[in-house]
Amino acid sequence: xxxxxxxxxxxxxxxxxxxxxxxxxxxxxxxxxxxxxxxxxxxxxxxxxxxxxxxxxxxxxxxxxxxxxxxxxxxxxxxxxxxxxxxxxxxxx
Amino acid sequence: xxxxxxxxxxxxxxxxxxxxxxxxxxxxxxxxxxxxxxxxxxxxxxxxxxxxxxxxxxxxxxxxxxxxxxxxxxxxxxxxxxxxxxxxxxxxxxxxxxxxxxxxxxxxxxxxxxxxxxxxxxxxxxxxxxxxxxxxxxxxxxxxxxxxxxxxxxxxxxxxxxxxxxxxxxxxxxxxxxxxxxxxxxxxxxxxxxxxxxxxxxxxxxxxxxxxxxxxxxxxxxxxxxxxxxxxxxxxxxxxxxxxxxxxxxxxxxxxxxxxxxxxxxxxxxxxxxxxxxxxxxxxxxxxxxxxxxxxxxxxxxxxxxxxxxxxxxxxxxxxxxxxxxxxxxxxxxxxxxxxxxxxxxxxxxxxxxxxxxxxxxxxxxxxxxxxxxxxxxxxxxxxxxxxxxxxxxxxxxxxxxxxxxxxxxxxxxxxxxxxxxxxxxxxxxxxxxxxxxxxxxxxxxxxxxxxxxxxxxxxxxxxxxxxxxxxxxxxxxxxxxxxxxxxxxxxxxxxxxxxxxxxxxxxxxxxxxxxxxxxxxxxxxxxxxxxxxxxxxxxxxxxxxxxxxxxxxxxxxxxxxxxxxxxxxxxxxxxxxxxxxxxxxxxxxxxxxxxxxxxxxxxxxxxxxxxxxxxxxxxxxxxxxxxxxxxxxxxxxxxxxxxxxxxxxxxxxxxxxxxxxxxxxxxxxxxxxxxxxxxxxxxxxxxxxxxxxxxxxxxxxxxxxxxxxxxxxxxxxxxxxxxxxxxxxxxxxxxxxxxxxxxxxxxxxxxxxxxxxxxxxxxxxxxxxxxxxxxxxxxxxxxxxxxxxxxxxxxxxxxxxxxxxxxxxxxxxxxxxxxxxxxxxxxxxxxxxxxxxxxxxxxxxxxxxxxxxxxxxxxxxxxxxxxxxxxxxxxxxxxxxxxxxxxxxxxxx
Numbered sequence: 001x002x003x004x005x006x007x008x009x010x011x012x013x014x015x016x017x018x019x020x021x022x023x024x025x026x027x028x029x030x031x032x033x034x035x036x037x038x039x040x041x042x043x044x045x046x047x048x049x050x051x052x053x054x055x056x057x058x059x060x061x062x063x064x065x066x067x068x069x070x071x072x073x074x075x076x077x078x079x080x081x082x083x084x085x086x087x088x089x090x091x092x093x
Numbered sequence: 094x095x096x097x098x099x100x101x102x103x104x105x106x107x108x109x110x111x112x113x114x115x116x117x118x119x120x121x122x123x124x125x126x127x128x129x130x131x132x133x134x135x136x137x138x139x140x141x142x143x144x145x146x147x148x149x150x151x152x153x154x155x156x157x158x159x160x161x162x163x164x165x166x167x168x169x170x171x172x173x174x175x176x177x178x179x180x181x182x183x184x185x186x187x188x189x190x191x192x193x194x195x196x197x198x199x200x201x202x203x204x205x206x207x208x209x210x211x212x213x214x215x216x217x218x219x220x221x222x223x224x225x226x227x228x229x230x231x232x233x234x235x236x237x238x239x240x241x242x243x244x245x246x247x248x249x250x251x252x253x254x255x256x257x258x259x260x261x262x263x264x265x266x267x268x269x270x271x272x273x274x275x276x277x278x279x280x281x282x283x284x285x286x287x288x289x290x291x292x293x294x295x296x297x298x299x300x301x302x303x304x305x306x307x308x309x310x311x312x313x314x315x316x317x318x319x320x321x322x323x324x325x326x327x328x329x330x331x332x333x334x335x336x337x338x339x340x341x342x343x344x345x346x347x348x349x350x351x352x353x354x355x356x357x358x359x360x361x362x363x364x365x366x367x368x369x370x371x372x373x374x375x376x377x378x379x380x381x382x383x384x385x386x387x388x389x390x391x392x393x394x395x396x397x398x399x400x401x402x403x404x405x406x407x408x409x410x411x412x413x414x415x416x417x418x419x420x421x422x423x424x425x426x427x428x429x430x431x432x433x434x435x436x437x438x439x440x441x442x443x444x445x446x447x448x449x450x451x452x453x454x455x456x457x458x459x460x461x462x463x464x465x466x467x468x469x470x471x472x473x474x475x476x477x478x479x480x481x482x483x484x485x486x487x488x489x490x491x492x493x494x495x496x497x498x499x500x501x502x503x504x505x506x507x508x509x510x511x512x513x514x515x516x517x518x519x520x521x522x523x524x525x526x527x528x529x530x531x532x533x534x535x536x537x538x539x540x541x542x543x544x545x546x547x548x549x550x551x552x553x554x555x556x557x558x559x560x561x562x563x564x565x566x567x568x569x570x571x572x573x574x575x576x577x578x579x580x581x582x583x584x585x586x587x588x589x590x591x592x593x594x595x596x597x598x599x600x601x602x603x604x605x606x607x608x609x610x611x612x613x614x615x616x617x618x619x620x621x622x623x624x625x626x627x628x629x630x631x632x633x634x635x636x637x638x639x640x641x642x643x644x645x646x647x648x649x650x651x652x653x654x655x656x657x658x659x660x661x662x663x664x665x666x667x668x669x670x671x672x673x674x675x676x677x678x679x680x681x682x683x684x685x686x687x688x689x690x691x692x693x694x695x696x697x698x699x700x701x702x703x704x705x706x707x708x709x710x711x712x713x714x715x716x717x718x719x720x721x722x723x724x725x726x727x728x729x730x731x732x733x734x735x736x737x738x739x740x741x742x743x744x745x746x747x748x749x750x751x752x753x754x755x756x757x758x759x760x761x762x763x764x765x766x767x768x769x770x771x772x773x774x775x776x777x778x779x780x781x782x783x784x785x786x787x788x789x790x791x792x793x794x795x796x797x798x799x800x801x802x803x804x805x806x807x808x809x810x811x812x813x814x815x816x817x818x819x820x821x822x823x824x825x826x827x828x829x830x831x832x833x834x835x836x837x838x839x840x841x842x843x844x845x846x847x848x849x850x851x852x853x854x855x856x857x858x859x860x861x862x863x864x865x866x867x868x869x870x871x872x873x874x875x876x877x878x879x880x881x882x883x884x885x886x887x888x889x890x891x892x893x894x895x896x897x898x899x900x901x902x903x904x905x906x907x908x909x910x911x912x913x914x915x916x917x918x919x920x921x922x923x924x925x926x927x928x929x930x931x932x933x934x935x936x937x938x939x940x941x942x943x944x945x946x947x948x949x950x951x952x953x954x955x956x957x958x959x960x961x962x963x964x965x966x967x968x969x970x971x972x973x974x975x976x977x978x979x980x981x982x983x984x985x986x987x
Contacts, residue, residue, distance in 0.1 A: 025179060028173070036341075038337075056319075062376070073372055
């Protein structure tokens with residue numbers, strides 16, 4: 001199958017939209033990394049991290065990610081023009 | 094003290110309120126097509142059925158036991174939600190365009206509408222979800238028990254099981270009313286969704302209320318609370334890496350594959366844009382839900398006596414501190430969590446069971462049995478209702494038989510791990526076109542088996558299903574098959590261990606078999622539609638609502654086998670049913686016949702899947718079948734069109750080529766004819782002109798003058814004859830000649846011809862057999878005479894023998910009569926035999942011929958119009974012509 005013709009250079013607006021989509025794609029990756037981060041902390045009882053720090057870190061991070069996601073949701077135009085991300089996906093033998 | 098009756102009254106009032114909300118939502122939906130209900134907030138809130146009673150009550154218990162690990166259950170879904178662009182967006186779009194009714198339908202539809210896969214996933218979902226429903230029933234009875242245990246509750250607390258029965262019955266009634274109210278093709282249940290959304294608000298509010306009470310009411314603020322946490326037992330907690338990672342993965346995967354989540358997220362989704370809002374609003378919801386879990390746990394551990402059930406801290410803290418209103422609110426929160434989960438899960442499971450198990454069985458049984466006039470719709474509604482009742486009964490039975498308690502509490506994650514077996518097939522299905530049915534099916538079976546062996550069966554407790562010996566030493570002493578330590582790996586937590594191995598081998602089987610086997614055309618078609626969903630569907634299609642009708646079938650059939658054939662088939666079927674017109678009742682016979690007919694056009698597998706899908710669930714409308722049919726029909730039609738066009742072009746080109754050749758030949762003939770005719774006219778004209786000039790000059794002897802005048806006359810006669818011949822030929826060729834049919838004997842015609850030929854005596858010897866000439870014929874005798882004259886005079890003119898002889902031989906051959914004219918001159922060579930009948934063809938330009946060379950051409954035309962023919966007869970020792978004529982007047986076209 002042949003994908004739709006790609007346009008190499010885009011108008012400013014379209015370009016920006018695509019970058020927002022990239023951001024939407026990247027966000028869960030960052031989220032995963034950030035959620036795994038506490039595993040590398042020093043959990044030695046007594047000397048290490050206190051649980052309250054984890055609470056503040058996790059909930060803070062969580063809230064930050066939610067805010068970013070809300071921002072992206074606000075910026076992104078969720079409609080047509082999806083064709084760009086598909087041709088790479090659907091190549092049949 | 095809360096009287097138990099008050100609690101019952103409050104609960105009943107709450108339930109009544111939910112019924113009202115659901116009714117109102119259904120009414121609104123019917124009136125304005127649910128526009129009012131289609132808002133992102135309702136969608137987001139409905140997603141909150143992820144938070145069941147297990148999380149409402151259980152999260153606190155979890156935190157009390159395992160510290161912050163409970164957060165993993167929320168972090169997984171958060172990653173999925175904020176990563177909506179990757180998976181959810183695609184799932185929702187596929188759900189819309191393919192009109193998916195359940196997670197089993199998704200997998201079945203993706204892999205070639207496979208019935209087997211549908212059944213597999215359905216069984217998996219039932220096995221995975223039933224314990225979870227039991228867990229909800231348990232949590233409600235337990236919370237009731239908490240109130241009952243309070244002094245002065247007025248209840249002896251004897252019969253919690255009957256309470257569970259009543260709860261199950263109540264839930265069944267609600268689900269039956271609102272879950273099967275309309276066989277909406279979208280499987281959208283406005284009433285249920287609205288009730289779930291309301292319950293979402295209630296449970297969030299309840300948990301937050303308890304949390305606020307604990308943090309600000311008891312601890313005295315955030316700072317104090319954090320200090321308390323650091324001082325609590327929880328402080329010794331540290332994350333176990335494999336559990337942390339594994340549980341986040343598990344919850345993320347379960348979020349996608351849990352039947353109830355798929356139901357609210359994909360099936361009930363009315364607008365893809367709602368996903369955008371939910372992408373941040375749902376994580377926010379679960380954040381708030383989990384925010385106060387640790388404070389409540391820590392407070393509970395401080396406040397309540399050793400050994401109290403931490404799962405019920407949410408209830409017991411307010412009760413102990415005397416906040417009865419808060420306790421009731423908290424109870425309603427837990428009640429909401431439990432009921433909404435059970436309702437949605439039951440609907441999702443019932444859809445699967447009725448579509449993928451009951452309907453196919455019903456269909457196959459009725460096809461074999463007597464001819465039933467099948468009301469598919471009614472059967473589906475009934476089967477769905479039965480499924481709902483059955484699933485709730487299963488949940489209740491599981492609750493009773495397992496005896497509740499800790500074993501049941503652990504079932505949450507076990508249940509997650511079971512349904513997660515669908516994940517590899519789901520993800521591969523929407524991202525990898527190469528994934529096929531065999532791979533997906535085998536993967537699910539293997540994953541399911543490993544899950545059952547390593548987690549589900551051991552979960553019943555040692556000795557219950559698997560003996561302690563098997564747990565410790567493996568089956569038959571095979572240590573590497575020990576349920577909690579496959580391949581001798583002992584360091585993992587049982588849940589993570591099971592999830593890892595089951596999903597690993599599931600995926601390996603999926604990939605390997607998909608690589609090694611070949612999908613059928615339907616799978617490939619569906620695969621392309623799923624993976625490339627954004628290319629195939631510009632936007633979500635709006636589906637007209639309604640179940641399978643004969644008209645839909647007719648439309649579908651028409652699109653595949655063509656209008657004429659489909660209409661004829663339906664008309665016949667209708668006539669057989671005694672119905673006038675084109676629309677018969679949808680009966681098993683019709684479907685069977687339709688399937689067979691369609692198989693002729695699109696192949697048996699596709700036809701079976703199409704018709705099977707249609708009859709397998711009446712709520713699945715025909716449009717999705719049409720979508721497939723359309724695609725197939727479009728491809729077929731397109732290629733047919735191309736073929737037809739190219740064939741047509743070829744035909745046109747050939748016709749043009751032929752026409753061109755004909756025109757060229759005609760043009761050449763015309764040129765030849767013109768040059769011939771001018772030559773023929775010129776020769777006598779030249780003589781006439783020159784002799785008339787001589788005569789005009791005078792002074793010519795009378796003898797010479799008379800000779801010259803004779804020549805002029807002779808040439809003028811020749812010209813006249815030529816023009817006569819031309820005219821004659823022209824008439825004959827245009828078929829304008831009038832035939833004068835009469836009876837007569839052939840002998841007399843020949844006699845006349847011989848006389849008219851004006852043979853000079855002794856010049857040509859005629860050989861005739863008068864006895865054979867006595868044949869009666871019926872034709873235009875004049876014209877026939879003309880032909881004979883021509884032939885005889887030709888023989889006289891051209892015969893180059895010393896003693897010319899002409900043999901006239903008549904052969905009476907029944908219907909046909911042949912007259913041969915054979916002279917003893919030099920035979921014609923092959924080229925001449927062909928040319929001799931053409932205009933102006935003369936064998937040698939012997940002046941004695943004196944004709945224009947039109948004689949034989951005229952003869953041929955005459956014979957044509959008489960329905961006979963004249964041909965050259967080779968191999969007779971001299972020039973020979975055969976005239977074939979019919980004895981009876983069967984004249985050719987005039």
